[in-house]
Structures are given as C-alpha cells and as structure tokens.
Amino acid sequence: MIKEIKDDENRIKIGSIIDSSFGKWMDEAAKKSRKVVFVDENTYEYCWPYLLTNFVALKEAEVIVLPEGEENKSMEVTMQVWQALSEYKIKRGDVIINLGGGVVTDMGGFIASVYKRGVTFINIPTTLLAMVDASVGGKTGVNLPPWKNQLGTFSLPQFIFCDPIFLQTLPEKELRSGRAEMIKHGLISDAKFYEEMITKFDPSSEKVIAKAVQLKADIVDRDPEEKGERKKLNFGHTVGHAIESYCTQQKTAVTHGDCVAWGMVVEAYLSKGLAGLDPQKYSAIERDIQEIYGHPPLHKNDVSALIELMRQDKKNTSEGLNCTLLQSIGDSLIDGYVSEEQMTNALENYLEN
Ligand SMILES: NC(=O)c1ccc[n+]([C@@H]2O[C@H](COP(=O)([O-])OP(=O)(O)OC[C@H]3O[C@@H](n4cnc5c(N)ncnc54)[C@H](O)[C@@H]3O)[C@@H](O)[C@H]2O)c1
Incomplete structure (x- = not known):
C-alpha cells in the first residue's frame, strides 16, 4: 500500500514504486516529455536496473552518471551536466529524475531548477537520509x-517516491547516517519518536520512514522558505556542517549524518546554558548519541578551524553564530545566538586532546 504524506500537494509517496503513480504519471502527464535520469556510480549499479526493468517508458531516457560523493556536489560537475543537457537538447517541458542519495537530489534539483529557468524534476531517494530529509522540502x-550548500535554490520536486527496496543495498x-536525521526530527519536535529512534530503530519500516517524513513535511509546509520554524530542522547542523566541511577538506571519510549527530551533542550542550535544557536530559542525549556514533575524529586543536568555517554559515547574522537549541527533548527554539567564545568552550569540552 502506498502511503501519501499530507503535504501541500500530496507530492510525497512512500511504498513500492511499482505500485505508485510513477508509471501512470510517466505514461500520461509526462508522455511527451523526454526523460533524463541522474544517478551516481552506485545508484547506477544498484538502483537504476530495478527502475529500468519495471518502467518501460524509461528505456528512451538519457542517463547521466554523476561522480559519487560530497566532494563532487560542486559547480564543476553542475556545469558539465548543464552542458550535457544542452547537447541533448533538453527543453523546459522535459523531466529530470534524480535517483540517488542526498548528493544527487540536492545537486540534481539545483541543476533542474536553474536550467532553462526550471525543468520539472522528480526525486527517487535511494538512501535513508535522502528519504527522510534531503529529498523532501x-x-x-x-x-x-x-x-x-552555499549555492542553491528553494525548488520543489513534482513528486518524491520513497521506496525502501533501495535500502537493501x-x-x-549510510543507514546510521540517515538515522541521525531521524533522531534530529525527534529531538526538535517529538520526544516519543526520539525514544523510538534510539531504542528500536528499524530502517526498513515504511511506517517509521513515513513518520519521519511527515514530521519534516509538516514543518516545511508551515514555513517553506525557512523564515522561521523551518530553522528547527537545522539543529545540529551549525556544528555538523563545519565538521563535515573540515573532514572533507582533510579527506577524512565521514557521513553527513555522523557529523550532524556529533553537532547535535555540541548544540545540546550549549542548550543547557542558553535554552534551559535539563542537564540530565543533555547527559541522556550525549550518552545515546555516543553509543551509536562514537566520537568525532577531531581534537581540541581543530577548534579554531571549525569556528572559522562556522563564521560563513548562511544562518548567521551580526548577533553571532545562529543555532537551533533544545528547550527539552521534543521541543526546540530557533535563532539561538552563540558567541564564538561559547562555541569554543562547548567544542573544547567535547573534543579530545
Ligand atoms: N536538501 C536538504 O534539505 C538536505 C537535508 C539533509 C541533507 N542534505 C544533503 O544530503 C547529502 C547527504 O546525503 P546522503 O547521505 O544520501 O549522501 P550520498 O548521496 O553521498 O549517498 C551516500 C552513499 O550511498 C551511496 N548510495 C546511494 N544509494 C545507494 C543504494 N541504494 N545502495 C548502495 N549505495 C547507495 C552513494 O553513492 C554514496 O556513496 C549532503 O550533501 C547533505 O548536505 C540535504
């Protein structure tokens, strides 16, 4: 059974893509459009054959294989793809299908939203993280x-089809990485879901995926362009993005979700002093996250480089580093401003020598 997430236009479908409206949409609404499928090397190998076998309409599609990995979520790759789309003579009325993790859905969505001032695109997320977070919103x-993520647009896909079958490979x-964003959804808005994500996490459960997506979709619907409440979804990301950028620079392999998890510990620590988070609740969060994600591969002498990266965070204003903070588990506060000194102390408290 396909579960429809209640969002602005019921554009998010969860369940077997074969049973979904994807095939009908291609055969009817998109019949006359040419289709371009963006994959990366892994989703070309593991996910594309499944889609091609089940949807005849895709036989004629152009397939563009993007290089895998965060370091390739870049303008260089984007330029090459725009060039290829022009060479294929793709028109504004054609359709782009992003089949991949968050790197493919973020970059593919960006490519589609700018090319010819906007081509319709569909997201078929293939990682847990992209299903519950990156492909939505x-x-x-x-x-x-x-x-x-310094260059980008707000641009909604026509549809999002989340089929857990792709998680089998x-x-x-990467499952642990996706789990971090689900933990985050719970921490910012639903204590019961947080508990569930910590104690009995089942990534193959459509029900769990649907719940995580619904939590995000509800927030995005109320604030699509992040003028207010949507900032809650950034919990853990001020620090997490700095860790991810730093590790990418250093060529240390980390996942986005691991970095967000570590970022959540630091931002929860700051929440004690700045948002009234109960110290016992902080200790529980730290213990829970430590058990699943261990400790970041960083040391106290990396702190100044992390602060330098945070200075460029999009969310900052003249008031300081902008963080979402926790008042309690399941209850968050946007626009918490943190001084560099407070952030330095929090990081030094967390990182090893
Ligand atoms: N737009 C948003 O709202 C939003 C939210 C959260 C994260 N993000 C972005 O998402 C990105 C992280 O996404 P991600 O964690 O999915 O990373 P990713 O896209 O790099 O995928 C992780 C790895 O899994 C591989 N892979 C993907 N699907 C597979 C499958 N079914 N079987 C086997 N391997 C597969 C990929 O090739 C890659 O090696 C980051 O760039 C982050 O900034 C965006």
Whole structure:
C-alpha cells in the first residue's frame, strides 16, 4: 500500500514504486516529455536496473552518471551536466529524475531548477537520509568549498517516491547516517519518536520512514522558505556542517549524518546554558548519541578551524553564530545566538586532546 504524506500537494509517496503513480504519471502527464535520469556510480549499479526493468517508458531516457560523493556536489560537475543537457537538447517541458542519495537530489534539483529557468524534476531517494530529509522540502544546492550548500535554490520536486527496496543495498554506515536525521526530527519536535529512534530503530519500516517524513513535511509546509520554524530542522547542523566541511577538506571519510549527530551533542550542550535544557536530559542525549556514533575524529586543536568555517554559515547574522537549541527533548527554539567564545568552550569540552 502506498502511503501519501499530507503535504501541500500530496507530492510525497512512500511504498513500492511499482505500485505508485510513477508509471501512470510517466505514461500520461509526462508522455511527451523526454526523460533524463541522474544517478551516481552506485545508484547506477544498484538502483537504476530495478527502475529500468519495471518502467518501460524509461528505456528512451538519457542517463547521466554523476561522480559519487560530497566532494563532487560542486559547480564543476553542475556545469558539465548543464552542458550535457544542452547537447541533448533538453527543453523546459522535459523531466529530470534524480535517483540517488542526498548528493544527487540536492545537486540534481539545483541543476533542474536553474536550467532553462526550471525543468520539472522528480526525486527517487535511494538512501535513508535522502528519504527522510534531503529529498523532501525543496532545498537544492551545491557546495562552494570549503563551505557547504552555499549555492542553491528553494525548488520543489513534482513528486518524491520513497521506496525502501533501495535500502537493501545501502551500507550499514549510510543507514546510521540517515538515522541521525531521524533522531534530529525527534529531538526538535517529538520526544516519543526520539525514544523510538534510539531504542528500536528499524530502517526498513515504511511506517517509521513515513513518520519521519511527515514530521519534516509538516514543518516545511508551515514555513517553506525557512523564515522561521523551518530553522528547527537545522539543529545540529551549525556544528555538523563545519565538521563535515573540515573532514572533507582533510579527506577524512565521514557521513553527513555522523557529523550532524556529533553537532547535535555540541548544540545540546550549549542548550543547557542558553535554552534551559535539563542537564540530565543533555547527559541522556550525549550518552545515546555516543553509543551509536562514537566520537568525532577531531581534537581540541581543530577548534579554531571549525569556528572559522562556522563564521560563513548562511544562518548567521551580526548577533553571532545562529543555532537551533533544545528547550527539552521534543521541543526546540530557533535563532539561538552563540558567541564564538561559547562555541569554543562547548567544542573544547567535547573534543579530545
Ligand atoms: N536538501 C536538504 O534539505 C538536505 C537535508 C539533509 C541533507 N542534505 C544533503 O544530503 C547529502 C547527504 O546525503 P546522503 O547521505 O544520501 O549522501 P550520498 O548521496 O553521498 O549517498 C551516500 C552513499 O550511498 C551511496 N548510495 C546511494 N544509494 C545507494 C543504494 N541504494 N545502495 C548502495 N549505495 C547507495 C552513494 O553513492 C554514496 O556513496 C549532503 O550533501 C547533505 O548536505 C540535504
């Protein structure tokens, strides 16, 4: 059974893509459009054959294989793809299908939203993280090294089809990465869901995926362009993005979700002093996250480089580093401003020598 998430236009479908409206949409609404499928090397190998076998309409599609990995979520790759779309003579009325993790859905969405001032695109997320977070909500973009996601648009996909079948080939560390964003959804808005994500996490459960997506979709619907409440979804990301950028620079392999998890510990620590988070609740969060994600591969002498990266965070104003903070588990506060000194102390408290 396909579960429809209640969002602005019921554009998010969860369940077997074969049973979904994807095939009908291609055969009817998109019949006359040419289709371009964006994959990366892994989703070309593991996910594209399944889609091609089940949807005849895709036989004629152009397939563009993007290089895998965060370091390739870049303007260089984007330019090459725009060039290829022009060479294929793709028109504004054609359709782009993003089949991949968050790197493919972020960059593919960005490519589609700018090319010819906007081509219709569909997201078929293939990682847990992209299903429950990256493919939902219309944020697209690429990195401007060393900073993450500095170039981008708000642009909604026509549809999002989340089919857990794709998770069967996903490495364990990528499931753990997606779990971090689900933990985050719970921490910012639903204590019961947080508990569930910590104690009995089942990534193959459509019900769990649907709940996580619904939590995000509800927030995005109320504030699509992040003028207010949507900032809650950034919990853990001020620090997490700095860790991710720093590790990418250093060529240390980390996942986005691991970095967000570590970022959540630091931002929860700051929440004690700045948002009234009960110290016992902080200790529980720290213990829970430590058990699943261990400790970041960083030391106290990396702190100044992390602060330098945070200075460029999109969310900052003249008031300081902008963080979402926790008042309690399941209750968050946007626009918490943190001084560099407070952030330095929090990081030094967390990182080893
Ligand atoms: N737009 C948003 O709102 C938003 C939200 C959260 C994260 N993000 C972005 O998402 C990105 C992270 O996404 P991600 O964690 O999905 O990373 P990713 O796209 O790099 O995928 C992780 C790895 O899994 C591989 N893979 C993907 N699907 C697979 C499958 N089914 N089987 C086997 N391997 C598979 C990929 O090739 C890659 O090696 C970051 O760039 C982050 O900034 C965006």
